[in-house]
Ligand code: FAD
């Protein structure tokens with residue numbers, strides 16, 4: 001039997017950052033993670049950090065490497081009909097910017113901070129179940145290193161991602177589910193080659209969406225719209241480079257640098273929200289509560305926004321018995337969640353080819369793209385959402 005104040009399930013960005021922010025306020029927690037450390041540190045996922053995410057990580061003292069190695073971008077490119085159009089993110093948002101820094105680097109930094117501080121972080125836990133969620137002493141049971149364990153806490157934070165157990169532990173019928181599946185997926189690769197552009201390129205093409213991103217001056221991250229039931233085996237390297245070259249081609253001299261592909265994976269696309277984000281003493285945060293399609297680069301940033309609110313609310317509750325923040329947690333977070341849901345759906349709808357879509361759809365998408373690239377008002381809408389809204 002172990003005791004703590006906050007039992008945190010999941011050591012992704014949400015769970016690890018929550019543990020760190022709680023410790024800064026003197027609140028104790030135990031983090032339980034199903035995978036091993038090497039696995040979570042190697043998992044390639046998102047790469048774009050909003051200004052607010054960077055600011056929070058810096059203020060929390062885990063921004064040193066991020067500032068050294070992260071790539072600050074003040075603009076991005078929208079590419080369609082063989083031409084690129086720059087959206088000047090910083091000029092349109094009073095100087096805000098995004099930073100390109102891989103999610104797994106954020107995770108490594110947070111794990112290091114946790115272990116340096118002597119915080120409890122258990123990897124390779126198995127069979128996590130939640131109990132007594134409506135009472136004052138919820139418990140988390142699990143297996144670790146061959147023994148059955150029980151963690152007694154005041155609050156459980158469900159930070160265990162979309163396929164986790166915390167959301168499922170809430171009685172059926174308690175949560176409302178809002179969701180949309182998209183008829184396409186993303187094939188993502190990491191290639192050992194210098195990026196072919198200094199900024200991200202979001203590309204609309206008849207054959208489907210393509211995205212040029214990066215991780216460092218020697219590593220390029222690229223994505224292609226593919227079918228949701230495609231298997232990576234159907235995407236040998238040559239086919240990937242052919243498709244990327246075709247979709248990203250411009251009328252001028254731009255060329256795509258190619259190099260060895262060191263990572264390849266397919267991600268389904270969905271929009272998903274449960275409401276509310278709380279049941280009794282369990283609070284859901286990050287992907288456990290909501291999923292966005294990746295086109296707006298928001299999943300990780302939204303997870304960070306949730307735990308910022310949750311950590312402050314828990315801090316006030318443990319220190320002063322003030323439950324106002326916890327009572328408002330769900331409503332506060334859902335305002336940002338739905339703004340980001342709309343933005344992610346809008347970017348996705350504007351930039352992807354919808355199988356079976358008629359020519360009318362394509363004309364609307366091009367018109368919207370031209371509008372975003374020619375109207376300051378429309379470009380500002382994209383820019384302020386992309387760098388992250390301060391107030392929602
Ligand atoms: P997660 O990072 O999923 O962390 C949850 C953690 O809980 C994991 O470590 C998991 O192992 C652990 N866990 C799960 N179940 C249990 C259990 N029963 N017991 C204990 N631990 C458990 N976003 C973008 O913006 N751009 C992208 O390109 C992009 N690509 C993605 C690719 C994939 C394959 C996925 C799944 C997501 C991607 N995302 C992307 C979304 C982004 O990575 C997520 O929004 C972000 O990881 C959310 O963080 P989180 O901490 O809430 O959840």
Ligand code: DHB
Nearest residue numbers: 046047213294295296297
């Ligand atoms: C990356 C991922 C995204 O979803 C996105 O919109 C932009 C960049 C990336 O992994 O670099």
